[in-house]
Amino acid sequence: MPIQIKTLDQLKVMRRAGLVVAQMHQVIRDEIKVGMRTDALDVIAAAVIKRAGATSNFLNYHGFPAVICISINDEIVHGIPGSRIINDGDLVSIDCGAIIEGWHGDAAFSIGVGTVSAQDQRLMDICEESMWRGIAAGENGAKLTDIGSAIEQYTNSQGTFGILREYGGHGIGTEMHQEPHVLNFGKAGQGPEITPGLVLAIEPMITSGSERTKVLSDDWTVVSVDGSRGAHFEHSYAICPDGKAFVLTAVDGGRAQLGRLGVEISELLR
Ligand code: MG
Ligand code: MG
Helix, strand or coil: CCCCCCCHHHHHHHHHHHHHHHHHHHHHHHHCCCCCEHHHHHHHHHHHHHHCCCECCCCCHHHCCCCEEEEECCEEECCCCCCCECCCCCEEEEEEEEEECCEEEEEEEEEECCCCCHHHHHHHHHHHHHHHHHHHHCCCCCECHHHHHHHHHHHHHCCCCEECCCCCEEECCCCCCEEEEECCCCCCCCCCECCCCCEEEECCEEECCCCCEEECCCCCCEEECCCCCEEECEEEEEECCCCCEEECCCCCCCHHHHHHCCCCECCCCC
């Protein structure tokens, strides 16, 4: 499949989908508590989707049974909500998405619940910052692998972490997962050029130990082989027709975080 280039009108619909995802994130951040079952958060997220007149792109995706992925501690991504109770000190990663008029949004975050260890907080902070560095590197006219290179360089500059190899970011539009695949590591200056109309989901996944993972017998949950904890952050961002970036799944379009990194966001989707 060729890379799907979106018009401004299509990006406007994707922005609406992105704001539904942002709202799901906000509600989950507000509601997540020690002692809660993980499937209670799925119910809350489903209510946001319904209220917004959107549909879920996670539910029934290759048979996935819920509207969010929830992954705890050594689980890094693709965990299934269920009867598991969230404990004090858990590092919880939430990934979810929404569809509006056929256009998809997709974003993820990690959060410490209750008493968060300094080591976990640092793991999350580095993962999140690497995502912003990746988006900032993926500006109009850059090459695709500039993104993964920025993510890897920043992460490695902060210490020893495992950057997952088997999973990465992706194009997004009329399907949740489109070309191109976006690695979270590698050499800069390669791959297709980043141009207006491109929309990418950037999603670094790192652990405090090894990058090696395995999939549990539920056929979904990805855990670290060495038991180390994982973090996962994701945003979907567009290059607008004016050549400027806009983060579709961030309430402020990425203004604060990208501005800090010297990247001016587009005004076309505001
Ligand atoms: Mg994604
Ligand atoms: Mg996602």
